[in-house]
Amino acid sequence: MDEFLSVTGRKLDIIIKFAALKNQEIMTQSALDFIVPKTNATRARYKSGSKPSFGHFVEDYINGEVDIKGDFEDFIKARHGYFDFTLTPHHFKFFFSRFIPEVAIHSKAQDERIIRENLVQALPSLSGRLLHAETCLYTMTPDEHFVIDRHPEFPQVALAAGFSGHGFKFASVAGELLADLVTGSKSPYDLELFSIRRFAGHQ
Numbered sequence: 001m002d003e004f005l006s007v008t009g010r011k012l013d014i015i016i017k018f019a020a021l022k023n024q025e026i027m028t029q030s031a032l033d034f035i036v037p038k039t040n041a042t043r044a045r046y047k048s049g050s051k052p053s054f055g056h057f058v059e060d061y062i063n064g065e066v067d068i069k070g071d072f073e074d075f076i077k078a079r080h081g082y083f084d085f086t087l088t089p090h091h092f093k094f095f096f097s098r099f100i101p102e103v104a105i106h107s108k109a110q111d112e113r114i115i116r117e118n119l120v121q122a123l124p125s126l127s128g129r130l131l132h133a134e135t136c137l138y139t140m141t142p143d144e145h146f147v148i149d150r151h152p153e154f155p156q157v158a159l160a161a162g163f164s165g166h167g168f169k170f171a172s173v174a175g176e177l178l179a180d181l182v183t184g185s186k187s188p189y190d191l192e193l194f195s196i197r198r199f200a201g202h203q
C-alpha cells in the first residue's frame with residue numbers, strides 16, 4: 001500500500017510539475033506574438049501583457065482591424081494562453097447582428113460592400129456603378145502547385161491545369177513549357193514539381 005501511495009504520489013508530482021511548466025510556457029505568450037493590430041485602438045487593446053477578449057478579437061478581425069500573423073494552427077492552439085473567453089452582452093449582440101449575417105449568411109450585397117471598401121482606398125475610380133456580379137471559382141490542386149505534364153495514358157496530349165488561383169502571372173512561362181512538351185523539345189527547367197503523377201496516392 002505504501003509503495004502504491006509513493007508511486008501514485010510521484011506520478012501526481014510529475015503531472016503537477018508538467019502542468020506548471022505548460023502554464024509557464026503559455027503565460028509567456030502574448031496576443032502580439034500571433035496577431036498584428038492595424039489601428040491605434042487595436043494596438044492599445046492587444047498591448048503586450050494584457051489578456052484581450054476573444055469576442056473583441058473576432059469583431060476586430062471581421063472589421064479588418066487586426067490580422068493573424070504566422071501559422072493559423074499555432075494561433076488556435078495557444079489561444080487560451082493569451083485570450084480572455086468571457087462573453088459580454090455586447091458580444092452576443094455582435095454575434096447575431098454581424099457575425100451570423102456576414103459569415104454564415106453571406107450575400108452579394110456584402111461582397112459588394114467589402115470590395116468597394118478596398119476599391120475606394122486603392123482604385124477609387126473603379127468604384128462606380130455595378131453592372132454585373134459573379135462568383136468566380138478556381139481549381140485547387142492538393143499542394144497548390146500547377147499540373148504541367150503529358151497525360152499519363154495518352155502521351156500525345158500535353159496539359160496545363162490546376163493553377164490554384166495564381167496561374168495568370170505565370171501564363172507566359174506555362175506557355176513555353178507547354179510548347180516544349182508538345183514539340184518534344186527538352187525543357188531547360190525541371191518539371192517534377194508539376195508532374196501529374198505526384199497525386200497518384202490521392203483520391
Ligand SMILES: Cc1cc2nc3c(=O)[nH]c(=O)nc-3n(C[C@H](O)[C@H](O)[C@H](O)COP(=O)(O)OP(=O)(O)OC[C@H]3O[C@@H](n4cnc5c(N)ncnc54)[C@H](O)[C@@H]3O)c2cc1C
Pocket residue numbers: 136137138160161163164165166167168169170
Ligand atoms: C477569382 C480569381 C482570381 C484569380 N486571381 C489571380 C491572381 O491574383 N493572380 C494570378 O496569377 N492568377 C489568378 N487567378 C488564376 C488565373 O486567372 C488562372 O490561373 C489562369 O487564368 C488560367 O489560365 P488558363 O489559360 O489555364 O485558363 P483560362 O484563363 O480559364 O482560359 C481558358 C479559356 O478556354 C475557354 N474555353 C473553355 N472551354 C472551351 C471550349 N470548349 N471551347 C473553346 N474555348 C473554351 C474559356 O472561355 C477561357 O477563355 C485567379 C482566378 C480566379 C478565378
